[in-house]
Amino acid sequence: MKLNSIHTCTVSLILESNGKILLLKRPRKKGGNYSLVGGRVEPTESVTHALIREAYEEAGIILQHEDLRMVHAMHRQKNDESIIHFFFHATRWSGTILNKEPEKCDRLEWFEMNELPVNTTSAVMLAVILFQQGITYSEFNWKYPENVWSSAPPAKGLK
Template identity: 45%
Template sequence: MPTGTISLKARLILYHRGRILLLKQTKPNGGNYTLVGGTVESREFARQSLVREAYEEAGVRLRERDLELVHVLHKTIGDDHRLVLYFKAYKWGGELQAKETHKFKEVEWFYLDGLPKNLTSTVRHVLQQYRQGNLYSEYLKR
């Protein structure tokens, strides 16, 4: 039986005036657009992780009670499995800026009908599934 890792991540679908927030990665990190979020660390729950990650990455201040689970992605990369919990929020505070400048160079708002061409394939898949009302999807990364 193959041995792989299992990881848990949380990502944010943050809405403001009909647009969603995306981070643009630096060139060494792919140069694509992605959602705010990251790995749920030990002794953290997913919402706690997302509150932390949103501030660390983009200066976004969230409250756990304002986060609503809207999609669950089961992604495989080789033998590794990743569960990603996507939370939606409309309420937030803070001052937007790409704070982890070694990973991200910009924070930008986009309309769902005008997403950038260089959006990561995983985020494109999830946003499509979410817009179709699907709570769960699977994604095989080749």
């Protein structure tokens, strides 16, 4: 497997209200899983601008920079793609939550943070668990060839 040397950057919003978080459900043809509001960061925008844009495009809400708190960064692999995924937490927004992309999303629903649906994407499930534990960085789903470490120098103190 040859990975692209360019990383994709994505953002997701852990929008919380009364102990519940907002999830969107993808249509069956797109996997039918639950995920967070979010998406890819475009080359011309910052991470927070991308999140603010995605929140409006997908859920019709307006976020302010000062209401966003970066709570987790995940470096993950999906197929042959290296993804750097930033998760932000917010409890304040303006506007009415609505499904603005019905072709990409069946519905938006609130779930208890400790009771996410079993068909929540694994990256989101892990990020929400780690967010609750105060863990701010993780690596997920990496598959290394057997000889990947053979040319690496040993760590100091190890033989």
